[in-house]
Amino acid sequence: MNLEIKKEAEYCLHCKNKPCSNIGCPLNINIPEFIEKIKEENYKGAADILYQTTVLPAICGRVCPHYKQCMGPCVRGIKGNPVNIGKLETFAGDWALENNYQIKKENIEKQKRIAIIGGGPAGLTAAAFLAMKGHNVTIYEKYDNLGGLLIYGIPDFRLPKEVVQNQINLILNLGIDVKYNMQLGKNLYINDLEREYDNVILAFGANNSAKMNIDGEDLEGVFGGNELLEYNLHPDYKGKVVVVNGGGNVAMDTARIVKNLGAEKVIVTYRRSRDEMPAESKEIESAMNEGVEFLFQNNIVKIIGEKNVEKVELIKTKLIKKEGETRPSPVNIENSNYTIDADYVVMAIGSVPANEAKELGLECTKYGYIKVDEKGMTSNPKIYAIGDLANNKSTIAWAARSGRNVAKEINNEVT
Numbered sequence: 157m158n159l160e161i162k163k164e165a166e167y168c169l170h171c172k173n174k175p176c177s178n179i180g181c182p183l184n185i186n187i188p189e190f191i192e193k194i195k196e197e198n199y200k201g202a203a204d205i206l207y208q209t210t211v212l213p214a215i216c217g218r219v220c221p222h223y224k225q226c227m228g229p230c231v232r233g234i235k236g237n238p239v240n241i242g243k244l245e246t247f248a249g250d251w252a253l254e255n256n257y258q259i260k261k262e263n264i265e266k267q268k269r270i271a272i273i274g275g276g277p278a279g280l281t282a283a284a285f286l287a288m289k290g291h292n293v294t295i296y297e298k299y300d301n302l303g304g305l306l307i308y309g310i311p312d313f314r315l316p317k318e319v320v321q322n323q324i325n326l327i328l329n330l331g332i333d334v335k336y337n338m339q340l341g342k343n344l345y346i347n348d349l350e351r352e353y354d355n356v357i358l359a360f361g362a363n364n365s366a367k368m369n370i371d372g373e374d375l376e377g378v379f380g381g382n383e384l385l386e387y388n389l390h391p392d393y394k395g396k397v398v399v400v401n402g403g404g405n406v407a408m409d410t411a412r413i414v415k416n417l418g419a420e421k422v423i424v425t426y427r428r429s430r431d432e433m434p435a436e437s438k439e440i441e442s443a444m445n446e447g448v449e450f451l452f453q454n455n456i457v458k459i460i461g462e463k464n465v466e467k468v469e470l471i472k473t474k475l476i477k478k479e480g481e482t483r484p485s486p487v488n489i490e491n492s493n494y495t496i497d498a499d500y501v502v503m504a505i506g507s508v509p510a511n512e513a514k515e516l517g518l519e520c521t522k523y524g525y526i527k528v529d530e531k532g533m534t535s536n537p538k539i540y541a542i543g544d545l546a547n548n549k550s551t552i553a554w555a556a557r558s559g560r561n562v563a564k565e566i567n568n569e570v571t
């Protein structure tokens with residue numbers, strides 16, 4: 157028995173109304189119940205409860221924004237520290253990976269043929285929940301490995317690749333077929349899939365860095381954070397000053413990676429204050445501890461240089477809370493502009509889907525996300541879209557939730 161884990165499990169009050177699960181967790185995992193099983197040292201029981209609602213416990217346990225999700229409304233947190241739900245989920249999730257746990261599959265053949273495009277957390281979750289119900293699922297993935305941003309986005313120091321691979325293997329044990337090196341729009345076409353399958357689920361993410369559309373954004377030395385990580389485009393940072401613009405996970409991960417790769421100075425610029433940063437507090441602290449500097453309430457207005465980046469012009473902001481807004485809006489303070497020297501700029505202010513999304517003939521939002529209804533259905537009733545591609549809040553748990561919901565929707569059509 158792991159005493160530390162037992163103690164943490166015993167700290168849970170096992171609340172009847174389960175705010176952690178009902179308000180906090182996008183997947184509505186039955187948190188008090190799986191913790192209860194850990195208390196009883198019934199780890200298989202804990203895994204059984206987790207796998208009713210998620211197929212990614214070893215991953216979500218490590219990298220979900222717990223304070224913004226399950227741990228936020230934890231009753232223990234009112235007067236002290238909330239229960240460390242992430243740690244307990246990681247424990248039970250790892251136990252399943254290390255003990256040859258198999259996800260329960262219903263012994264019925266429903267024989268619906270489903271194609272899923274993209275094997276990130278959304279696609280994997282949809283595949284698993286469909287396979288559990290006896291459907292024939294094929295994932296088409298552009299790379300020769302699954303996982304999406306779990307592999308080429310989130311760095312190893314936060315989410316070890318081995319854990320991701322083991323979690324994927326456990327999912328694939330359900331009997332899911334995977335076709336690797338198949339890229340929609342290149343060697344894979346939606347019309348063919350529509351003919352061949354009963355339903356198509358689009359799950360190819362949204363990993364193109366959004367642009368600010370400011371002067372100098374096309375200079376050499378300006379990178380999109382998402383592309384920098386996905387394609388490993390890093391230049392030699394030794395002795396260089398790198399400005400990373402943004403306040404979320406991509407900004408924090410990029411800043412830490414760039415610092416670890418030897419940059420002399422890494423400065424994160426964010427237009428609101430630390431309190432409004434979308435990144436988890438522990439990630440911000442880790443970045444600070446590793447020497448990353450922060451300029452809060454500063455907005456980039458211009459990138460300056462002949463051919464390469466030489467300077468960045470910033471403007472200071474004040475925060476104004478308007479009626480009906482959940483967080484204050486940054487407003488530029490007139491004449492507060494100043495410049496700092498820089499060699500590289502990384503834009504990490506959000507991401508949008510690749511162009512192939514718009515080329516599918518489906519209705520899209522003005523930012524290029526695929527439009528879906530409350531069931532996850534696109535403007536073509538045979539085609540669903542899930543995860544970041546359908547603008548599902550850019551977290552793993554929300555991507556997984558949309559995958560699970562669409563799987564249920566498709567399954568209900570045949571029951």
Ligand SMILES: Cc1cc2nc3c(=O)[nH]c(=O)nc-3n(C[C@H](O)[C@H](O)[C@H](O)COP(=O)(O)OP(=O)(O)OC[C@H]3O[C@@H](n4cnc5c(N)ncnc54)[C@H](O)[C@@H]3O)c2cc1C
Nearest residue numbers: 274276277278298304305309340360361543544550551552
């Ligand atoms: C640096 C970084 C750090 C992050 N940190 C966190 C975190 O700590 N916590 C958290 O909850 N979320 C985090 N996120 C967000 C999270 O990773 C995403 O919300 C989640 O991965 C979205 O899942 P998805 O399945 O929709 O898309 P993706 O993970 O992007 O997966 C899409 C899949 O589709 C494949 N694909 C793409 N194009 C095609 C094509 N044309 N044809 C076939 N296949 C294709 C891709 O290779 C990939 O496998 C982070 C994101 C980044 C970039």
